[in-house]
Amino acid sequence: xxxxxxxxxxxxxxxxxxxxxxxxxxxxxxxxxxxxxxxxxxxxxxxxxxxxxxxxxxxxxxxxxxxxxxxxxxxxxxxxxxxxxxxxxxxxxxxxxxx
Amino acid sequence: xxxxxxxxxxxxxxxxxxxxxxxxxxxxxxxxxxxxxxxxxxxxxxxxxxxxxxxxxxxxxxxxxxxxxxxxxxxxxxxxxxxxxxxxxxxxxxxxxxx
DNA sequence: ACGCCACTTTCCAAGTTGGAAAGTTTACAC
DNA sequence: GTGTAAACTTTCCAACTTGGAAAGTGGCGT
Numbered sequence: 001x002x003x004x005x006x007x008x009x010x011x012x013x014x015x016x017x018x019x020x021x022x023x024x025x026x027x028x029x030x031x032x033x034x035x036x037x038x039x040x041x042x043x044x045x046x047x048x049x050x051x052x053x054x055x056x057x058x059x060x061x062x063x064x065x066x067x068x069x070x071x072x073x074x075x076x077x078x079x080x081x082x083x084x085x086x087x088x089x090x091x092x093x094x095x096x097x098x099x
Numbered sequence: 100x101x102x103x104x105x106x107x108x109x110x111x112x113x114x115x116x117x118x119x120x121x122x123x124x125x126x127x128x129x130x131x132x133x134x135x136x137x138x139x140x141x142x143x144x145x146x147x148x149x150x151x152x153x154x155x156x157x158x159x160x161x162x163x164x165x166x167x168x169x170x171x172x173x174x175x176x177x178x179x180x181x182x183x184x185x186x187x188x189x190x191x192x193x194x195x196x197x198x
Numbered sequence: 199a200c201g202c203c204a205c206t207t208t209c210c211a212a213g214t215t216g217g218a219a220a221g222t223t224t225a226c227a228c
Numbered sequence: 229g230t231g232t233a234a235a236c237t238t239t240c241c242a243a244c245t246t247g248g249a250a251a252g253t254g255g256c257g258t
Contacts, residue, residue, distance in 0.1 A: 006112045012214085013105045016191065023195040030236070040217055045237055047215095061224095067234065068224060086198045089188055092115065096122040099185045111245085129205070139248055144206055146246095160205095160255095167255065169205065 005088035007081060009054045014039060015047050019082045022057070022074045030070040048072060056081055104187035106180060108153045113138060114146050118181045121156070121173045129169040147171060155180055 010019050014037050021028055021036060034044050051057035056078030060071050074082065093099055109118050113136050120135060121127055133143050150156035155177030159170050173181065192198055 006115075008112070008214095011110075011112060013107070013110060014215090016105075020191040020195055023198075041236065042218080042238080043216055049237085061236095063225095066225090068236090070236065082195070083198055086192050086195060089192070090198065092119040093185050093188070096119055096181070096185060099122075099182055099189065107245095113246090140205060141207080141249080142247055148206085162256095165256095166203065167205090 005084060007085050009050060009056065010082060010085045012047075014043070015051060016085075018047060018051065018072075019056070019074070019078070019085070022072065023079065023082050023086075027071045027073040029064065030072070033072065051078065054078075054081075104183060106184050108149060108155065109181060109184045111146075113142070114150060117146060117150065117171075118155070118173070118177070118184070121171065122178065122181050122185075126170045126172040128163065129171070132171065150177065153177075153180075
């Protein structure tokens with residue numbers, strides 16, 4: 001029941017969503033994330049940077065549909081951290097009836 | 100995949116733990132929560148107040164083991180909100196492999 | 199009346215979050 | 229090679245949150 005495992009870098013709502021979205025696929029582009037989160041470009045950029053600086057995410061730029069786009073992907077460290085975080089959440093939810 | 104369902108009152112790590120702990124039992128006392136969360140009295144008091152002001156939690160005082168103690172319990176509104184929140188978290192986790 | 203226990207409030211410093219606006223980079227169009 | 233635009237990134241700033249220390253409060257035992 002220890003809370004130490006809840007990683008604040010991952011737990012913030014917007015970043016949690018980014019992490020969950022990325023956990024099930026290889027890569028997602030900036031615009032897709034932005035639409036999903038419904039935040040400004042600056043905000044998404046900063047969340048990505050936060051995850052990147054934690055070593056959880058890697059950014060790459062490559063063209064798609066004529067324009068250079070920013071692609072994000074979890075690193076293996078990030079994947080582990082996300083799984084750990086989700087496992088911690090699941091553990092907290094254990095025992096809660098009807099969930 | 101909408102994030103609107105993640106309730107910030109519940110999502111904060113310490114309050115999430117309080118809510119999860121309370122979700123599976125009727126009532127928990129102040130000291131037990133304090134030990135579980137490992138925070139100062141002022142901090143726990145404020146988190147309880149936040150949950151109370153949201154209508155999610157009710158406080159009552161009654162003696163136990165010779166001393167007056169503070170008991171916390173989720174309201175029915177709170178129980179619904181917590182379930183909703185946990186369901187939202189679960190929904191976000193859906194599709195993440197191996198969790 | 200006094201002290202103590204169990205909180206509650208106040209005070210304050212630090213960190214987080216979000217958007218607007220300005221800046222950067224790259225890719226064309228001319 | 230200059231201008232323009234897309235797609236971010238950074239800077240700036242206001243608002244909110246969080247946490248602990250310290251002071252305050254109310255009930256109880258003596």
